[in-house]
Every structure is written in structure tokens, then in C-alpha cells.
Amino acid sequence: MDQTSGAGELRLKSDDPALKNLTVGKIVVAEPVEGIAPYxxxxxxxxxxxxxxxxxxxxxxxxxxxxxxxADIEYQIQLSPADLDSTATNYEGxxxxxxxxxxxQQGLSYDFSVDFDQVLIDLDGDHETKxxxxxxxxxxxxxxxxxxxxxxxxKYLVIPTLEHLKFLAYLKESADLKLEGALVAQFDKEVEVAxxxxxxxxxxxxxxxxxxxxxxxxxxxxxGEVKAHLLATATQSLDISAGVEYKSGDGWTNLSSFExxxxxxxxxxxxxxxxxxxxxPHVGLKVYGIAGPYAFSNVFVEADAAYDxxxxxxxxxxxxLGVGFKADLPVIGEIANWSKDFELFRKKLGSSPNQAPTLExxxxxxxxxxRDGERMEFRAKTNDREQSVVSLSLRQKGxxxxxxxxxxxxxxxxxxxxxxxxxxxxxxxxxATDAQGAKATARRSVIVENRIPQVSLRTxxxxxxxxxxxxxxxxxASASDVGCAGEGTTPRNELIEWYVNDERVGETGTLLYRxxxxxxxxxxxxxxxxxxxxxxxxxxxxVTLEVSTKPAGLDLPPTxxxxxxxxxGDYLINVDxxxxxxxxxxxxxxxxxxxxxxxxxxxxxxxxxxxxxxxxFKLTTIYGGALSPNVPRKVRLTAMDSAGQExxxxxxxxxxxxx
Numbered sequence: 001m002d003q004t005s006g007a008g009e010l011r012l013k014s015d016d017p018a019l020k021n022l023t024v025g026k027i028v029v030a031e032p033v034e035g036i037a038p039y040x041x042x043x044x045x046x047x048x049x050x051x052x053x054x055x056x057x058x059x060x061x062x063x064x065x066x067x068x069x070x071a072d073i074e075y076q077i078q079l080s081p082a083d084l085d086s087t088a089t090n091y092e093g094x095x096x097x098x099x100x101x102x103x104x105q106q107g108l109s110y111d112f113s114v115d116f117d118q119v120l121i122d123l124d125g126d127h128e129t130k131x132x133x134x135x136x137x138x139x140x141x142x143x144x145x146x147x148x149x150x151x152x153x154x155k156y157l158v159i160p161t162l163e164h165l166k167f168l169a170y171l172k173e174s175a176d177l178k179l180e181g182a183l184v185a186q187f188d189k190e191v192e193v194a195x196x197x198x199x200x201x202x203x204x205x206x207x208x209x210x211x212x213x214x215x216x217x218x219x220x221x222x223x224g225e226v227k228a229h230l231l232a233t234a235t236q237s238l239d240i241s242a243g244v245e246y247k248s249g250d251g252w253t254n255l256s257s258f259e260x261x262x263x264x265x266x267x268x269x270x271x272x273x274x275x276x277x278x279x280x281p282h283v284g285l286k287v288y289g290i291a292g293p294y295a296f297s298n299v300f301v302e303a304d305a306a307y308d309x310x311x312x313x314x315x316x317x318x319x320x321l322g323v324g325f326k327a328d329l330p331v332i333g334e335i336a337n338w339s340k341d342f343e344l345f346r347k348k349l350g351s352s353p354n355q356a357p358t359l360e361x362x363x364x365x366x367x368x369x370x371r372d373g374e375r376m377e378f379r380a381k382t383n384d385r386e387q388s389v390v391s392l393s394l395r396q397k398g399x400x401x402x403x404x405x406x407x408x409x410x411x412x413x414x415x416x417x418x419x420x421x422x423x424x425x426x427x428x429x430x431x432a433t434d435a436q437g438a439k440a441t442a443r444r445s446v447i448v449e450n451r452i453p454q455v456s457l458r459t460x461x462x463x464x465x466x467x468x469x470x471x472x473x474x475x476x477a478s479a480s481d482v483g484c485a486g487e488g489t490t491p492r493n494e495l496i497e498w499y500v501n502d503e504r505v506g507e508t509g510t511l512l513y514r515x516x517x518x519x520x521x522x523x524x525x526x527x528x529x530x531x532x533x534x535x536x537x538x539x540x541x542x543v544t545l546e547v548s549t550k551p552a553g554l555d556l557p558p559t560x561x562x563x564x565x566x567x568x569g570d571y572l573i574n575v576d577x578x579x580x581x582x583x584x585x586x587x588x589x590x591x592x593x594x595x596x597x598x599x600x601x602x603x604x605x606x607x608x609x610x611x612x613x614x615x616x617f618k619l620t621t622i623y624g625g626a627l628s629p630n631v632p633r634k635v636r637l638t639a640m641d642s643a644g645q646e647x648x649x650x651x652x653x654x655x656x657x658x659x
Contacts (some may be wrong), residue, residue: 011054030043046059071205097113112141114194124177206432243255271641301315316346355438374421378404378415379563467547475498498530581637603627
């Protein structure tokens with residue numbers, strides 16, 4: 001038989017007595033043909049011929065209207081596990097069964113069930129690549145009833161015609177699905193996991209029997225797009241009647257009603273994406289196994305998520321319904337193929353509440369320490385599911401005002417600075433706030449310690465000093481002690497302490513140390529300056545000086561030091577500046593002010609001597625306003641000891657006109 005047209009041939013021996021009833025125009029029910037008409041099929045005899053001792057009857061597919069002048073067939077059944085003929089499963093790990101009496105007595109209200117595990121939707125067909133796979137686990141249970149009607153008569157036409165066809169499936173179902181995958185792809189796939197086959201029912205009508213068969217196909221699937229990991233679960237129950245009805249003169253209508261319950265826990269989508277998971281039972285009632293009405297309900301849950309959107313995810317559930325009539329071969333002549341798919345209903349189950357941002361303080365660690373007068377730097381990273389930008393605010397415990405604020409981009413390290421902090425312990429609170437007001441906080445404690453003073457020696461002024469027993473060692477040092485505020489934070493040079501060979505020898509900014517006569521040639525002097533601010537001691541570098549032997553009868557000239565002005569300095573020509581210098585003689589010790597003479601290099605190359613005791617200079621006064629700016633001039637300090645020996649120190653300065 002041709003599968004497209006239904007045309008075929010019947011061969012009988014020419015002496016077969018059945019041939020007398022098989023004339024042209026007669027309708028017969030042929031034997032079943034596997035894969036084409038599993039329960040037989042209607043054939044109309046078109047012609048006959050003799051061939052090799054056989055009579056060949058040429059046949060064509062016939063319809064019920066051609067075979068039956070008048071019929072009113074009604075078929076109603078509530079299917080039970082006893083009606084189940086066989087099941088087929090298409091995946092490893094899938095089981096399909098009719099529930100036993102003891103299972104029903106345990107309170108289960110369904111007659112049939114499918115359990116499936118590790119059903120993979122694989123986009124490229126390669127099971128070794130995991131990034132394009134979705135896994136579906138779960139179960140599906142259902143109960144099924146059928147109400148069918150076929151009426152053939154001559155009410156509308158003289159010849160028999162289909163007057164009324166009705167098919168209604170009563171489906172009570174429950175699904176529990178889990179959809180999980182880790183992929184970056186679009187997907188749209190459904191797989192048939194199991195089929196339930198129910199035995200054929202034969203209804204005698206006039207000269208031919210009408211054979212009905214029922215099957216239920218269970219498919220599961222998913223469609224959407226996920227950009228990372230997805231985990232969506234769905235629990236659903238549905239009580240639905242769905243089907244089709246045809247009335248001559250009115251055409252097709254669909255029949256449906258339903259009651260449903262949904263329970264969809266919050267989906268887990270770790271990045272933007274959307275997905276629909278569904279389970280679809282497809283119920284078919286076939287006439288002779290080759291044509292008939294069908295109905296399916298497609299129960300689905302949709303979850304979609306997107307960054308920078310509030311709400312981050314939405315959850316929708318619903319039911320799609322499909323009904324129609326499908327004929328592989330024309331069993332009912334008035335009908336070709338008809339179908340209608342529509343969304344029965346859609347319900348928003350919920351949406352994500354605004355999620356508070358996450359907040360991580362990268363720096364500092366809790367209990368961080370810094371020095372008096374410094375500012376603490378806070379570095380933080382925040383992430384918000386709905387908004388790409390959140391606000392950061394830094395507060396200090398016990399202080400009402402916000403210390404610092406910033407706008408933070410998602411996953412970008414943001415820096416905030418505190419005010420300058422004094423000695424003590426502090427607690428800070430950093431808060432991230434999104435556009436909906438949700439907050440995340442993190443805290444850090446900070447300990448502010450005293451800053452160790454810095455001390456430096458004027459090593460240039462130690463050069464060329466005579467280091468003889470009984471003579472004088474002169475040294476100069478400066479200290480810096482930067483603090484927050486309060487007493488003792490400004491360095492005072494008179495608090496500088498001097499140590500020679502680790503023994504304290506003086507408490508002044510300038511050391512005047514007489515080298516003991518007990519020292520001999522080659523002995524070393526380890527010189528060091530220290531500054532104690534009451535909490536910590538700053539220590540200078542150590543300078544090593546070697547003691548020499550003073551030649552007998554040698555009277556040394558004084559050593560002269562110019563401390564101010566500084567060599568190479570620029571000085572405003574109309575401002576008063578202090579002069580500071582000193583002289584020390586090996587035999588006489590420190591020389592008095594009357595022994596010192598200050599001089600400035602004159603414009604003609606000579607020297608201008610300042611009056612005795614003058615301790616300030618103004619360049620416009622010294623040069624009578626005739627000094628050109630930026631012209632280097634020398635400054636000389638000369639000292640004379642009791643033996644009439646003189647020594648000088650010279651620095652070079654420049655005059656500058658103020659801006």
C-alpha cells in the first residue's frame with residue numbers, strides 16, 4: 001500500500017468464494033500493516049484484473065462516510081493501569097509505568113508516572129562538551145479520561161457525511177522539574193522521554209468495525225538563553241479538559257477548561273539570562289491508528305534575569321494548549337488537518353526583591369596602624385545585582401558627620417580617605433547603598449601611633465675639624481616631629497640629645513664637646529644625635545671620627561661655622577633675615593660675639609662690614625638698593641682667638657625680587 005495515497009492491491013486466488021462479495025465500489029477492512037495501519041484500514045475496491053491465476057483487486061483508501069450510511073458512535077473511558085498495553089522510553093534513566101493498587105492506596109491520585117534523570121539537552125550533540133548542555137531531572141504523573149463522539153448521517157446532504165465529531169481529554173497531571181545547566185548559548189529543544197500505549201478498542205458499526213487507539217507522549221524541554229549557570233525548579237499540578245469539536249456547517253472549535261496550582265521556588269541564575277522549562281503530555285485518539293484528534297497541555301515556567309535591572313529576575317508560569325486533528329491518511333473525508341495552539345493563561349508568580357549590594361574592604365585590614373597626623377586610606381569593592389553604581393559613605397564612630405563619600409562602579413576598587421587622625425583608637429564604618437536604599441556595611445578599627453621623630457646631622461660641618469685630645473668637637477643637628485596637634489608635636493632643637501660612644505654628653509641643639517685628654521691617637525668617636533618626644537626616640541645616623549695627635553706647641557686657629565644664611569640660598573632683597581654663626585677655638589673654647597665679624601661682598605669686590613652686634617641683614621639696606629637681583633654675593637664670618645689667629649667661613653647667596 002502507498003503510504004501517501006493509501007492506494008494498494010488485494011490478491012486472492014481466482015476460485016476464492018469471497019470474491020463474489022468483493023465487487024467494485026465495495027468497502028473492506030484490510031489486514032493490519034505494521035508502521036502504516038496497525039489496526040487495519042478501510043479500502044474501497046476501484047478495479048479488478050486477472051493475473052497468473054489470481055484476482056487482483058485495486059484499492060484506494062476509503063473514509064468512514066463511504067463505509068457507513070448512518071452511525072452515532074460514543075466512546076467514553078477512564079483509563080487505568082489495567083488498560084496500559086505497553087510503554088516506551090527513549091533515554092537511559094527514564095522509567096514509565098502504571099501505578100499499582102498499593103501505590104494508589106498510599107494517597108497518590110494519579111494512575112501513571114514517568115521518572116527521568118540526567119536527560120541532557122545537548123546543543124551540538126557532543127556529550128563530551130559540557131558548556132552547551134542542560135540537564136532535566138524530575139517526575140511527571142497523570143491520570144487520563146477520554147470522551148469521543150463520531151456521528152455520520154444524511155441530515156445536511158443526500159449522501160452520508162460527517163455531522164459531528166467531538167474529542168475531549170480529561171487530564172489530571174503533576175510535574176516536578178529541575179532544569180540545570182552551565183552554558184553560554186541560546187537553546188530551544190524538547191525531547192520525548194516516554195510514550196504510553198493503550199490497547200485498541202473496537203466498536204462494531206454496521207458492516208465495518210471502527211477501531212480506536214490511544215497513546216500519550218510525554219516530552220520535556222527548555223528554551224531561552226543563559227550566560228552562565230542556571231538552576232530552576234518547578235512544581236505544578238493541573239486538572240484540565242482539552243479537545244476539539246467539529247459540527248457540519250459550524251466548523252471547528254476547541255474545548256478546554258482547567259484548574260491549576262503552581263509552586264516555583266526562586267530560580268538561581270548567576271548571570272543575565274532567561275529560560276523556560278516545560279513538561280508536555282500529548283494525548284492522541286486515533287481511528288484505525290492512522291488519523292484522529294489530539295490535545296496537549298504545555299505547562300511552563302519562565303525565569304528571566306538581567307543585570308542593571310530592578311527587579312533582577314521575574315518568574316512567570318502558564319499553560320500553552322494545542323488541539324487539532326491530524327490525518328496521515330484520509331479516514332474521515334470531511335477533514336484534512338486542522339490545529340490550533342494558544343496560550344491558555346499566563347500568571348506572574350513573583351519577582352526578585354531588591355538585593356542589598358555586597359561590600360568588601362580591600363584595605364586596610366582590621367586593626368591597621370598608622371602614624372600620628374596621617375590620613376587612613378580605605379579601598380573597597382562593591383557589587384550590586386540590580387544597579388551598576390552604588391554610593392559609598394565612610395563614618396567615624398562617635399562622629400555624626402560623614403567623613404567621605406564616593407560613587408562606586410560594580411567590581412571597581414574605590415578609594416576614600418579619612419581626615420588626619422591623632423593618637424588613639426578609632427572605629428570606622430563603610431556603607432554601600434543602592435538606588436533602592438538597600439545597604440551593606442563593613443567595619444574597620446584603626447590604631448594611630450606616635451610618629452617617630454626624624455633627626456639628621458650636619459655632616460658637612462664636621463669636615464676639617466681638628467680632632468685632638470683636650471680640644472673641642474662641635475656638631476649641629478636638626479629634628480622634625482610631625483604630629484596631629486597638641487603639646488610636644490613641634491620639634492625643639494634644645495631637646496636634641498648627644499651621644500658619644502653611646503654615652504650621653506649634651507642636651508642642646510649644638511654640641512660643644514671637649515674631647516677628654518685620656519683619648520689617644522687612633523681612638524674612635526662614634527657621634528650620634530637623638531630626639532625624645534616623650535613617646536618615641538628618633539636617632540640620627542652615626543658618624544665615626546678618629547682622634548689624632550696634636551703636634552707639640554701648635555696653637556690652632558679657631559673653627560668658624562655659618563649656620564645662616566645657607567650657602568646657595570636665594571633671599572628677598574627687602575626682607576630682614578637673621579644671621580647665625582659661631583666660632584670655636586681649640587684652646588679657648590667657644591668665642592664670644594665680640595670676636596666675630598660679619599661681612600658682605602661689596603659691588604666693587606671689597607667687603608662691607610656689619611656693625612658689631614648686628615644680628616640681622618636686609619640686602620636693600622646693605623647695598624642701598626643698588627644690588628641687582630639674582631647676582632651672587634659672598635657672606636663671610638671671621639673669628640679671632642686670644643692668640644690673634646683668624647679664621648673665616650664663606651657662603652654665597654643671591655638676592656631675589658618678590659613676585
